[in-house]
Amino acid sequence: MTTIIGLISQKGGVGKSTLARALAREAAAGGLRVKLADLDTQQGTSTNWHRRRLEAGVEPAFSVEAFKTAAQALRIAPDFDVLVLDGPARASAATLEIGRQASLVVQPTGASVDDLHPAVLTFHELVREGVPRAHLVFALCKIGTDAEEGEARAYIAQAGFDALAGFIPERPAYRQAQNLGLTITETRFPQLNRRADELLQNVVDRING
Ligand SMILES: Nc1ncnc2c1ncn2[C@@H]1O[C@H](COP(=O)(O)OP(=O)(O)O)[C@@H](O)[C@H]1O
Numbered sequence: 001m002t003t004i005i006g007l008i009s010q011k012g013g014v015g016k017s018t019l020a021r022a023l024a025r026e027a028a029a030g031g032l033r034v035k036l037a038d039l040d041t042q043q044g045t046s047t048n049w050h051r052r053r054l055e056a057g058v059e060p061a062f063s064v065e066a067f068k069t070a071a072q073a074l075r076i077a078p079d080f081d082v083l084v085l086d087g088p089a090r091a092s093a094a095t096l097e098i099g100r101q102a103s104l105v106v107q108p109t110g111a112s113v114d115d116l117h118p119a120v121l122t123f124h125e126l127v128r129e130g131v132p133r134a135h136l137v138f139a140l141c142k143i144g145t146d147a148e149e150g151e152a153r154a155y156i157a158q159a160g161f162d163a164l165a166g167f168i169p170e171r172p173a174y175r176q177a178q179n180l181g182l183t184i185t186e187t188r189f190p191q192l193n194r195r196a197d198e199l200l201q202n203v204v205d206r207i208n209g
């Protein structure tokens with residue numbers, strides 16, 4: 001059976017594509033057949049990133065493809081062990097479609113209430129539409145300090161949702177890596193790679209139950 005992981009958020013710039021690429025990369029490194037589906041056809045950021053990865057000859061290589069809808073991406077799911085859906089911003093229909101189909105829906109969020117408030121509303125909406133709460137998890141991304149992480153975690157718990165253990169700190173090295181077609185687990189800094197790895201491992205643990 002194909003494992004389907006959806007990255008969603010109504011906000012842009014929170015880390016959907018960043019986590020989607022890294023998850024796909026780790027699955028590929030583990031020898032799994034993986035497809036990263038770029039559903040942001042307007043921007044095609046992961047498709048462009050993939051071109052940079054191919055041009056730089058980064059291993060492991062894996063397949064990235066743009067799809068207009070999640071339903072179209074799901075048609076090719078049986079050919080893969082893992083399908084990672086990199087969702088578009090400002091698209092409730094796509095968000096709901098991903099929510100219904102994914103084994104796990106990961107919503108990256110920053111630590112500000114400006115980020116957290118709409119993020120929680122998005123998950124409430126998915127629950128109202130019948131998506132099991134256990135399928136929904138937050139990932140704290142672009143976090144400044146441990147104190148900030150703590151406050152964000154409390155906000156999420158208060159709203160009745162789960163967040164992955166650990167967080168992705170805001171670091172230029174994560175941006176720079178992606179400029180070169182690399183993932184946040186492939187930066188020049190082992191400690192940053194390890195941090196990203198730990199959060200991603202958490203996703204895998206959750207899926208394997
Ligand atoms: N932890 C981080 N630290 C610094 N920059 C980051 C981090 N995570 C993501 N970015 C950068 O922020 C921008 C938006 O991230 P992206 O994953 O494309 O968001 P989304 O897909 O949700 O729009 C990108 O330029 C990316 O390189």
Ligand SMILES: [Mg+2]
Nearest residue numbers: 016017040045
């Ligand atoms: Mg994106």
